[in-house]
Structure formats: C-alpha cells, structure tokens
Amino acid sequence: MANILVVDDELGIRDLLSEILNDEGHQVDLAENAAQARAARALARPDLVLLDIWMPDTDGVTLLKEWSSTGLLTMPVIMMSGHATIDTAVEATKIGAMAFLEKPITLQKLLKAVEQGLARAVARLPASPLRATSPLVDFVPEVIMAGSALVATADRGLQSTQSFMLEKPLRDARDEFEKAYFEFHLAKEGGSMTRVAEKTGLERTHLYRKLKQLGVDLTRGKRSL
Numbered sequence: 001m002a003n004i005l006v007v008d009d010e011l012g013i014r015d016l017l018s019e020i021l022n023d024e025g026h027q028v029d030l031a032e033n034a035a036q037a038r039a040a041r042a043l044a045r046p047d048l049v050l051l052d053i054w055m056p057d058t059d060g061v062t063l064l065k066e067w068s069s070t071g072l073l074t075m076p077v078i079m080m081s082g083h084a085t086i087d088t089a090v091e092a093t094k095i096g097a098m099a100f101l102e103k104p105i106t107l108q109k110l111l112k113a114v115e116q117g118l119a120r121a122v123a124r125l126p127a128s129p130l131r132a133t134s135p136l137v138d139f140v141p142e143v144i145m146a147g148s149a150l151v152a153t154a155d156r157g158l159q160s161t162q163s164f165m166l167e168k169p170l171r172d173a174r175d176e177f178e179k180a181y182f183e184f185h186l187a188k189e190g191g192s193m194t195r196v197a198e199k200t201g202l203e204r205t206h207l208y209r210k211l212k213q214l215g216v217d218l219t220r221g222k223r224s225l
Contacts, residue, residue, distance in 0.1 A: 001025040002118050005046035007037040008080065009055045013103070017050060020110065023180075025191025034058035041067070046075055048117045051097075053081035053088060061092050068096045073131045077115035080105065111194060179214040182207075187214070 004026050006017045018028045029044050031037040032190060034057055042045070053060040067073040079085070079092045082103030089100040098120060099113045182196070187197040195205045211218060 001027070001192070002046055002047040002121075003029065004029045004114070005031065005037065005040050005044065005049045007028045007034075007040075007049065007055075007060070008052040009030045009033060010052075013052070013080075017105075020107065021114070023193050024111065024114075025193075027084075028116075034063045036202060037063060041072060047079045047121050048075055048114065050101075050114075051077050051079055053079055053084050053092070055155055061080075061088065061095070064095050064097060071185070076120050078113050078117055174183075175214060182211055182214065182216050188217075191218075 001022065004021055006014055006028060007030075008014050008017070009032050014030045014032065018030060021028045029040045030045065031040050035050075037051070041049070051060040051064065059068075060081075064073070064077060064079070066129055067077075073096045076098045077096065078099045078101060079089065079097045080101045080103060081088070084100070084102075085144070092100060098117055101109060101113055182200070185196045185199050189199065193207065194205055197207045200207065202210065
C-alpha cells in the first residue's frame, strides 16, 4: 500500500492514527515535531502526509509553506487540528494542502481523506508504457476441478492455486477454505481490513477475530520497506 507520514506532537494521536493506518495495510512513519518531519520527509519520501497545525516548535502551516517554497511539496498533505479557524484552514489549502480534518477525527473521515489523497498522488504519476495496473492486484485467478477442489489465490500479483482434499471432516475442510478465501481478499485489497470487510460482508471486529481464529497472516499484502 502506501507510505504515510503522521506528524503530531500528541503521542496518543500518533499512536491511534498509526494503528488505524497500519490496520489498513499502510506503512506509517511518525514525527512529533517539524524537525522530525523534515528528516522523515527526506528519508522516506512519503506518499501522503497527515500534518498537525499546532505544534510547539514550528507549526504545520509554516512547515507546509517551507515545503511548498522549496519544491518539496510533492505529496498530498492533509492538515489536522482541533483548534484551527476557518481562515487557517483556507490558508493551508491555498498553500497546497489537499484537505483539512478537524479533531477529534472520525474513522470514516480519516479513511476517506486518506483514500482521496492517495488517489490524487497516483493520478500525478506518469503511466507506465507497459502496464497501468498495480502488480499487487493484477492477477488472473483460475479454478480447476480434478478430484480435489482447487481454489485460486492472489499473492502479490502471482497466479496460484490451492488444493483442498474433499475427504475430510466438514469443519476442517470449511476452515481451510475460509482461510484461503480471506487470504485471497487480503492480497487483492492490499491488506486493507476495511475493504475486505466490505467485500466479504463482515463487520471489522468480527472479521479480525475470524482471521485470528483461522491463523491468517495479517501482514499479508502489506507494503514492506
């Protein structure tokens, strides 16, 4: 998925956003002030930044201006604040911020803003002359029946099949199938629990418990450094 930088001086906010975004399959870097944000921006080149406005050393709007004036505002930036005025939000947008989230941030608004920001980042990239689809989700599933049940799975763009012996107790066969089913959707959705929940019709908490019960690797499909 994406590499997201979260910049906020509140430890609780950083931890909460990191947990949510990691759960969605993203790689998350954290910074508690502008100095750390500059270093993280130079080191990791994030795909998107969540930037708090009010910070003790350099505020988020000033840092945004700095990145804009030096040609470093090459990624979407979403501003966050619990005390900002409308004028501040408008100013940040004029500088180059793509959105503003008011604290406390709801899960739905956070995920929607991140999704829109990443879509904008992808739109800026030049299309490859060979392929325009992501290798993480570009797969060709195939189902074959030949004495045992073969079910397609997607693993980082590679076509594969998994065999299930039918001469097993129903419970064991069902667990094997469900594990392969969820692994398929996790790989297809890049590790996003939210999208897998939507695709499979399960509530996120129930889905998480189900995956744990089946022994599904929850890091499957997530971006690695």
